[in-house]
Amino acid sequence: MESLTLSDVEQKYYSELFLSCDVDNTKKVASNGKVLDLFRAAQLSNEVVLQITELCGATRLGHFGRSQFYIALKLIALAQSGMPLRVETLNSVRDLPLPRFVMGKNEQEPRHAVMFADAENQGHYFPRPPLRVQAKKVSAHEMIQPCVPTADPQPDTTSPVVSPHQSPPTSPHAWRKHKRQASGGNVDRQPSVPGVVWPSFREAQPGPVTGDGMWSAHSPPPVQETWPESTTVRTGMSAMITNEIQRQTSGYDDPWKITDEQRQYYINQFKTIQPDLTGLIPGSAAKEFFTKSKLPILELSHIWELSDFDKDGALTLDEFCAAFHLVVARKNGYDLPEKLPESLMPKLIDLDDSAGVPEPATEVSFSASPVEVTPNKSPSMPSLNQNWPELNQNNEQWETFSERSSSSQTLTQFDSNIAPADPDTAIVHPVPIRMTPSKIHMQEMELKRTGSDHTHPTSPLMANPPELSDETKLAASIKFPGTSVGDGYSSSDSFTSDQEPISSAVNRQRSHSGTSPEGLKVVAPPPPPPRPHASHSRSSSLDMNRNFAAVPAAGSQQPGVVAFPPAVPPRPLPTQTSVPHGHRSVEGDGLPAHTSTSPHQMPEQPNFADFSQFQAFAVDQPEDDEENPSDSGQAERCPEAAGTMRTAKNDVQAEERNATTVNSAKVSTPLAPPPKPVRRRLKSEDELRPDVEDLPQKSNVIATVLATQPSIPRSIGKDKKAIQASIRRNKETNTVLARLNSELQQQLKDLLEERISLEVQLEQLRPFSHL
Amino acid sequence: MAVCIAVIAKENYPLYIRSVPTQGELKFHYTVHTSLDVVEEKISGVGKALADQRELYLGLLYPTEDYKVYGYVTNSKVKFVIVVDSSNASLRDNEIRSMFRKLHNSFTDVMCNPFYNPGDPIQSKAFDSIVSAMMVQAC
Numbered sequence: 001m002e003s004l005t006l007s008d009v010e011q012k013y014y015s016e017l018f019l020s021c022d023v024d025n026t027k028k029v030a031s032n033g034k035v036l037d038l039f040r041a042a043q044l045s046n047e048v049v050l051q052i053t054e055l056c057g058a059t060r061l062g063h064f065g066r067s068q069f070y071i072a073l074k075l076i077a078l079a080q081s082g083m084p085l086r087v088e089t090l091n092s093v094r095d096l097p098l099p100r101f102v103m104g105k106n107e108q109e110p111r112h113a114v115m116f117a118d119a120e121n122q123g124h125y126f127p128r129p130p131l132r133v134q135a136k137k138v139s140a141h142e143m144i145q146p147c148v149p150t151a152d153p154q155p156d157t158t159s160p161v162v163s164p165h166q167s168p169p170t171s172p173h174a175w176r177k178h179k180r181q182a183s184g185g186n187v188d189r190q191p192s193v194p195g196v197v198w199p200s201f202r203e204a205q206p207g208p209v210t211g212d213g214m215w216s217a218h219s220p221p222p223v224q225e226t227w228p229e230s231t232t233v234r235t236g237m238s239a240m241i242t243n244e245i246q247r248q249t250s251g252y253d254d255p256w257k258i259t260d261e262q263r264q265y266y267i268n269q270f271k272t273i274q275p276d277l278t279g280l281i282p283g284s285a286a287k288e289f290f291t292k293s294k295l296p297i298l299e300l301s302h303i304w305e306l307s308d309f310d311k312d313g314a315l316t317l318d319e320f321c322a323a324f325h326l327v328v329a330r331k332n333g334y335d336l337p338e339k340l341p342e343s344l345m346p347k348l349i350d351l352d353d354s355a356g357v358p359e360p361a362t363e364v365s366f367s368a369s370p371v372e373v374t375p376n377k378s379p380s381m382p383s384l385n386q387n388w389p390e391l392n393q394n395n396e397q398w399e400t401f402s403e404r405s406s407s408s409q410t411l412t413q414f415d416s417n418i419a420p421a422d423p424d425t426a427i428v429h430p431v432p433i434r435m436t437p438s439k440i441h442m443q444e445m446e447l448k449r450t451g452s453d454h455t456h457p458t459s460p461l462m463a464n465p466p467e468l469s470d471e472t473k474l475a476a477s478i479k480f481p482g483t484s485v486g487d488g489y490s491s492s493d494s495f496t497s498d499q500e501p502i503s504s505a506v507n508r509q510r511s512h513s514g515t516s517p518e519g520l521k522v523v524a525p526p527p528p529p530p531r532p533h534a535s536h537s538r539s540s541s542l543d544m545n546r547n548f549a550a551v552p553a554a555g556s557q558q559p560g561v562v563a564f565p566p567a568v569p570p571r572p573l574p575t576q577t578s579v580p581h582g583h584r585s586v587e588g589d590g591l592p593a594h595t596s597t598s599p600h601q602m603p604e605q606p607n608f609a610d611f612s613q614f615q616a617f618a619v620d621q622p623e624d625d626e627e628n629p630s631d632s633g634q635a636e637r638c639p640e641a642a643g644t645m646r647t648a649k650n651d652v653q654a655e656e657r658n659a660t661t662v663n664s665a666k667v668s669t670p671l672a673p674p675p676k677p678v679r680r681r682l683k684s685e686d687e688l689r690p691d692v693e694d695l696p697q698k699s700n701v702i703a704t705v706l707a708t709q710p711s712i713p714r715s716i717g718k719d720k721k722a723i724q725a726s727i728r729r730n731k732e733t734n735t736v737l738a739r740l741n742s743e744l745q746q747q748l749k750d751l752l753e754e755r756i757s758l759e760v761q762l763e764q765l766r767p768f769s770h771l
Numbered sequence: 772m773a774v775c776i777a778v779i780a781k782e783n784y785p786l787y788i789r790s791v792p793t794q795g796e797l798k799f800h801y802t803v804h805t806s807l808d809v810v811e812e813k814i815s816g817v818g819k820a821l822a823d824q825r826e827l828y829l830g831l832l833y834p835t836e837d838y839k840v841y842g843y844v845t846n847s848k849v850k851f852v853i854v855v856d857s858s859n860a861s862l863r864d865n866e867i868r869s870m871f872r873k874l875h876n877s878f879t880d881v882m883c884n885p886f887y888n889p890g891d892p893i894q895s896k897a898f899d900s901i902v903s904a905m906m907v908q909a910c
Contacts, residue, residue, distance in 0.1 A: 283885030298894055301886035305897050313883035764876055
């Protein structure tokens with residue numbers, strides 16, 4: 001026949017059945033005898049049975065090989081589910097309930113019926129477990145049962161029965177309860193029972209059960225019979241245990257789901273060891289506890305490995321429930337899985353579920369461990385008896401609970417939690433250079449530099465060249481939020497990423513703006529965007545800034561500053577240039593206006609200011625010098641700056657235009673603030689000069705150097721000195737930059753190491769399967 | 772890419788030894804046994820009480836024409852020995868270190884199991900799977 005895919009459960013079930021049929025151990029079963037009995041026990045009509053036999057190829061072969069047998073079983077399941085018998089459907093049907101077999105009459109019948117009832121009560125999830133239970137029941141029949149005194153279990157049991165198959169009448173229910181109570185001992189014997197049971201079933205099946213009617217007919221009498229018989233020694237405990245286990249097993253869609261009663265039971269057990277539900281059970285205590293279950297140490301060890309999810313040598317409530325559940329399952333004969341089933345995965349986050357486990361189940365306090373047949377914990381077993389009736393109504397609860405319990409692998413949450421930390425921190429690191437003050441300043445300068453990302457980078461620099469590295473961080477963080485101008489953000493981002501450019505920008509701006517940190521800090525910095533703006537993420541480099549600066553972003557002063565030659569300071573340039581350079585008719589009107597008003601304007605732009613000033617100076621020096629007392633000190637720089645600015649100018653032209661327009665618009669307003677910063681910047685540049693070496697901030701140096709650089713190209717006469725000075729400065733800047741670079745590299749290495757260590761930790765936290 | 776991985780207890784008896792049975796396992800057992808001498812020598816050579824990762828990793832114990840033997844010792848004097856086939860592209864030191872790290876982690880997990888008595892042979896399936904993964908890599 002075709003290949004057949006079976007689920008694990010099905011596989012197990014079928015193999016058991018096959019084994020039971022294969023008494024001769026010949027690996028094939030004759031078509032007569034046991035197999036037929038088995039098939040008939042499936043309560044299918046004879047025609048169907050014949051059809052199945054044909055379909056599976058047994059007719060062809062004359063006997064049932066293992067594969068035929070499996071196929072036949074699956075077909076039976078199909079038939080029982082009411083689906084047409086088709087070979088193709090064999091593999092396509094998912095979630096097919098296992099085929100049910102009602103075997104035997106009399107005693108067995110009721111049991112089977114009960115099993116059925118159980119299964120059906122459970123939503124007929126798992127006929128197999130019920131069958132097992134049946135088997136157990138059969139064997140333990142004699143031993144079992146303190147019958148349920150109440151003669152009325154039946155009505156109760158009928159209710160949950162839902163199966164498509166005819167649900168046995170109430171008697172099964174009675175049986176079920178009965179069984180529950182009784183089967184404590186059976187549970188243990190379960191593994192061996194099935195094989196035993198089947199033959200017995202067949203034997204007990206003189207007249208094959210071919211209809212439900214037979215059931216009903218048989219069940220009540222047997223029930224009556226069995227009950228009296230069941231004056232077993234079995235303690236209520238064991239019965240309850242068994243019942244409970246059966247319940248558990250029969251309730252499994254997924255064999256590993258924990259029902260709510262079970263969970264409540266586990267929780268109670270947990271409490272006996274560790275009163276605090278959120279606490280841990282140490283390994284030694286857990287070891288003692290589970291050793292009581294009389295499982296071999298090797299298996300307990302395996303169970304521990306599976307259930308100690310975080311590998312900490314202690315069990316949380318969830319882990320404990322999972323371990324307990326596995327022990328229970330093992331006791332029931334289930335093989336231990338290789339990996340922890342999903343439904344048993346500890347919900348690392350919430351203990352609420354377990355804590356809040358239904359109060360309804362409280363009475364079902366499984367104080368007695370189902371696992372321990374021996375009356376280790378006998379207390380509340382008797383109470384369980386009374387609680388069974390309620391269990392009937394718990395079907396839905398089971399389902400709901402199982403949904404609950406099978407949720408969440410919260411480890412993943414951990415993972416996600418770990419991750420985000422890094423980017424932020426990573427982002428933070430570069431921040432040091434972010435100079436919010438300058439940024440703010442810049443923003444002030446240009447009322448709204450929209451998208452002037454470049455500018456931002458520069459502005460911060462301008463603001464706080466010196467103390468930056470540490471302070472900038474703070475300052476930036478402080479300022480940024482405050483700044484109304486949002487432009488700075490992106491640039492600040494870029495800044496964070498670009499320490500170099502920032503520093504250079506800072507230096508430059510510094511020199512021009514003389515922005516004392518305190519002064520600039522006044523302005524609330526725009527909140528530094530944690531993630532660099534698209535335009536300027538960490539990756540943004542001087543080039544970026546330069547580019548942006550070149551781009552006519554509004555008032556790209558900063559970019560200009562940051563970017564070397566480029567845009568050095570859009571703002572300052574325009575204003576500055578406009579002032580001094582009439583020829584710079586970037587915007588004729590605006591500029592001249594600026595020029596006239598300028599003394600302040602010149603200082604406005606941080607580095608740019610210098611440059612523009614310088615240029616202005618270079619061209620119309622007298623004007624500028626006069627206009628800018630603060631600039632005088634920078635006169636020397638002016639030529640250099642001018643030179644630099646020339647080159648920058650070209651790039652900045654567009655910016656200037658924008659800037660100028662902007663400036664013109666803002667001339668009046670920004671005048672007051674800008675001048676200060678400008679002056680400061682200018683001063684700072686002066687200060688920077690001497691302090692370049694002293695300043696711990698490479699940025700300053702760099703800024704300075706960068707600031708001076710633009711001036712080089714524009715050398716005319718006086719520029720020679722400027723050029724030389726700028727060369728010197730450039731060299732200094734280079735060294736500073738190199739130093740900065742090395743430090744950054746070091747930082748990067750550290751971060752990478754951190755990351756690696758975190759990854760290692762992550763790996764360790766993951767379950768084994770990931771290793 | 773190991774062909775043989777062994778865990779040896781403090782008292783120098785094996786807690787776990789597993790090899791890819793290309794040749795008789797006995798040969799690997801013998802190799803591991805002889806490597807213990809080298810391990811002892813290295814351990815005793817290290818006088819410092821510190822035990823950081825670097826010292827835990829002993830490095831190449833000795834090479835033969837067929838394979839190389841690497842050693843690693845834990846703080847509790849439990850030794851891990853990995854025998855690597857020389858014909859394989861020589862593994863970088865880092866890879867060997869990472870293998871030892873994994874071994875150490877798995878071993879720690881085994882130790883954490885309260886049902887495991889130190890000194891017992893390691894029968895943990897999880898540990899087995901990790902070791903298999905390392906050995907399968909090689910093949």
